[in-house]
Structures are given as structure tokens and as C-alpha cells.
Amino acid sequence: MGRPEYPVTSANQGLYRLALWLRQARHEAGLTNAELAARTPFNASTLQRATSGDRVPRLPVVEAYARGCGVSAADARRMWRHARWIEHRALRPYGKSAPLPKLISDAADLLAAVRELYYKSGAMPLREMEVRAGHGRLPHTTVHRVLNGTTMFEFGQLVAFLEVCEVSEKEQKDWQTAWMRAWRHRGMYAPASGPDRQMYYARELERLNEVRESVDSWRRVRPPQRPPSMAHSLQAAWERAVAHHGLGEYLHERSIEARGFHRDSVLLWVPDDETGRDFHARAAGMLRDALRRESHESVRFFLFVREEDGDRAVERFLPGPEVGSAA
Known part of the structure; x- marks a missing residue:
């Protein structure tokens, strides 16, 4: 008890x-x-x-x-x-509220709204956001700079950020339109034509080169990056193992999806049929061996089935002969 x-x-x-x-x-x-x-x-x-x-x-x-x-x-x-x-x-009881996406007019508004959305979405660790977004879509360093107000998302990065924050498709369109307004606003103060316009862009080019030189200098002297987290390392090893054994098409055909990586565990979603046992019989052993060769000695696979319960999806644990224990 x-x-x-x-x-x-x-x-x-x-x-x-x-x-x-x-x-x-x-x-x-x-x-x-x-x-x-x-x-x-x-x-x-x-x-x-x-x-x-x-x-x-x-x-x-x-x-x-x-x-x-x-x-x-x-x-x-x-x-x-x-x-x-x-x-x-x-x-932070006295923080100022950010404008709604439909009311965003410039970069400052957009950055404030992104920062508020980040906290309303739970303020999860930036490296975890990077993992959930998918490889290369949302670098945690970029999110850090955006939250500090020193840069803006590129369009694809904004979309990935909204997906991780689980913003609805309807609201995502408002955010995307706001992003375009903010980027257009950055060029509002350029002269329309003539010598003044040429001088303006010459100054902007000079300023851009100075920024590039500063960044290059920082990159030369910056300390080494921290090693990747266990979840990052396991996800990368999983992707290499799937590619090495040519299992990508096999997993895709059976709608097997791996999205959860936690230290020594891989969470997979499978259809509600014989796929679970079939996965263990045909693919689990090969993948485990490949992961072990990359120092992931005790990897465990957890299988789940998605079920529709009214208007929501419920994920049910699928026990199997090897689930929850190392082979």
C-alpha cells in the first residue's frame, strides 16, 4: 500500500x-x-x-x-x-498587457504579443520548444533573442512557435497578418525616391555591416556551446537509426509516429490494431541495437493509441510484451 x-x-x-x-x-x-x-x-x-x-x-x-x-x-x-x-x-502582477494580434501595428507590438503568448502558453523551456517544433524549425537561441526583444521571428519560425503554443488555425492567420504588418512597418521611414533614398540605404547597409562584424567577432570569442540534452541526443539518434535501417517508409505506412523523447524513453503513437506487436517483431530490435551503438544503452519504447472521445482525442497506453522494459 x-x-x-x-x-x-x-x-x-x-x-x-x-x-x-x-x-x-x-x-x-x-x-x-x-x-x-x-x-x-x-x-x-x-x-x-x-x-x-x-x-x-x-x-x-x-x-x-x-x-x-x-x-x-x-x-x-x-x-x-x-x-x-x-x-x-x-x-509580475503589474505587467502591461500586449495588444491582440489584430491590433498589432509594428515590431514592438509584435514582440510584446509574442512574449505574452509565450507565458500564457506555459513558458516551457526553450530547448523543449525546439524539440516539439521539429528539427531546425525553431532554434532555442532565436526564441531567446525574440523574448529579449533583440530580433524578430522569420515567417516559418513564427508558424512553428504558434504550433508549439497550440494556437488555433483561425488565430494563426491573425498572427501571420500581424507579422507582415510589423515587417512592412520597418521600412516606412525610407524616403520615397531620389538622392535621399540612396543615402538612406547606404547608411542602412553600413549599419548592417557593422552588425555583421560584431556578430562575427562574438562568434570567434564565444564560449563553446553546452552539450545537447539527453532528449535532443536521443531524438537525433532515433532519426539516424530509422534512416540507417530504411524504416521511414515502414513507420509511415503503419502511421507510427515518434514524438516523445525523454532521456532513455521513446514515446510512439500507433493505430489501434496489430501494429504494436508487428512493430516489436520487425523494427524494435533493430532500432534498439542502433541506439545502443550510440550510447543509449537502456532505451524503452512506450506505445499509445489515439482514440476519439466525442470532440476530443484520448491517448490510451498500449501494453505489449516488451513495452516499458529494455530488450
Whole structure:
């Protein structure tokens, strides 16, 4: 018998609702923390702390908790984002609100709105945003500079940022239009024609060259980059292993999708049929061997099935002969 759970007490109402919702999901699934841990990449202590109400847990823990209980990870993310936003507003109660996307007129407005969206979306670690966006789409260094107000997103980077923040398609169009207005506004002060226009662009070119020289100088003397996180390393090794064994078409044909990478665990989504056993029989061994050769010695695969529950998708854990343990 596990330790009794203490009542949830938190001044953060978003965190309070999240913790109760997760506890209820586990109780309805009839799982102990230890049994739930066998379905996730996290141990029982981490899962128990996630529902204590002491602090907002990390998003991967919340998502894994929900999937292990067979409830909607999307609902869990929405509640987690709300809890993080309340936490942020409590620390900065007098911050100025940013304009809505439809009211953005220049770069300053856009940067302020992006910063507010980042915090409303949970302010997840920048490296995690980079992983969720997909390789190369949203460099964490670029997001850091945008949040500090020193640069603007390129169009593709803005789209990736909005996707990670789970902005609806309708709202994304408003953001994209706002981005175009902000970039047009940058050239409003150029003279229309004549010698003044030529002098203006000559000064802009000179200023751009100075910036480039400063950046090149900084790159020559900057300290070495930190090593990639375990999740980044595992994702890159997975992609190389799939390519090495020519399994890309196999995974695509069976709609097997790998999106969750947590230290020594790969989370995969499969159709609700024999695909899970087929994956283990034909591909899991090859992929494990390839990952082990790249120092990922104890990789575990967790399979989930997406199911429609009314107007929302629920991810159900799919137990298998090798799921949750190293081969």
C-alpha cells in the first residue's frame, strides 16, 4: 500500500484544478503511482509530486501522467498552461498587457504579443520548444533573442512557435497578418525616391555591416556551446537509426509516429490494431541495437493509441510484451 495522499492546497487555482484532475484520472483508471510509473518514463515519486500542489510540474510529466491514465493529454496541457500563466502573473502582477494580434501595428507590438503568448502558453523551456517544433524549425537561441526583444521571428519560425503554443488555425492567420504588418512597418521611414533614398540605404547597409562584424567577432570569442540534452541526443539518434535501417517508409505506412523523447524513453503513437506487436517483431530490435551503438544503452519504447472521445482525442497506453522494459 502506498503512502496516503495529502489534500491539495495551493493558492494557484490553476495548479489546484490540475492536481485534482490528475488524481481523479488515476483513481478512475484504478492505478497506484507505482503501476502508473510502469506506463511512463517517470518514477512513482515524480508522479506523486506532480499532484501534490506544491509547484507546477514539468509538462512532459503531466502529459505522461495523462496518457498513462488514458485521458486526454491535450486537456492536461491546457490546464498546465493555465496554471503556469497564473504563476507568472502572481510574480509580475503589474505587467502591461500586449495588444491582440489584430491590433498589432509594428515590431514592438509584435514582440510584446509574442512574449505574452509565450507565458500564457506555459513558458516551457526553450530547448523543449525546439524539440516539439521539429528539427531546425525553431532554434532555442532565436526564441531567446525574440523574448529579449533583440530580433524578430522569420515567417516559418513564427508558424512553428504558434504550433508549439497550440494556437488555433483561425488565430494563426491573425498572427501571420500581424507579422507582415510589423515587417512592412520597418521600412516606412525610407524616403520615397531620389538622392535621399540612396543615402538612406547606404547608411542602412553600413549599419548592417557593422552588425555583421560584431556578430562575427562574438562568434570567434564565444564560449563553446553546452552539450545537447539527453532528449535532443536521443531524438537525433532515433532519426539516424530509422534512416540507417530504411524504416521511414515502414513507420509511415503503419502511421507510427515518434514524438516523445525523454532521456532513455521513446514515446510512439500507433493505430489501434496489430501494429504494436508487428512493430516489436520487425523494427524494435533493430532500432534498439542502433541506439545502443550510440550510447543509449537502456532505451524503452512506450506505445499509445489515439482514440476519439466525442470532440476530443484520448491517448490510451498500449501494453505489449516488451513495452516499458529494455530488450
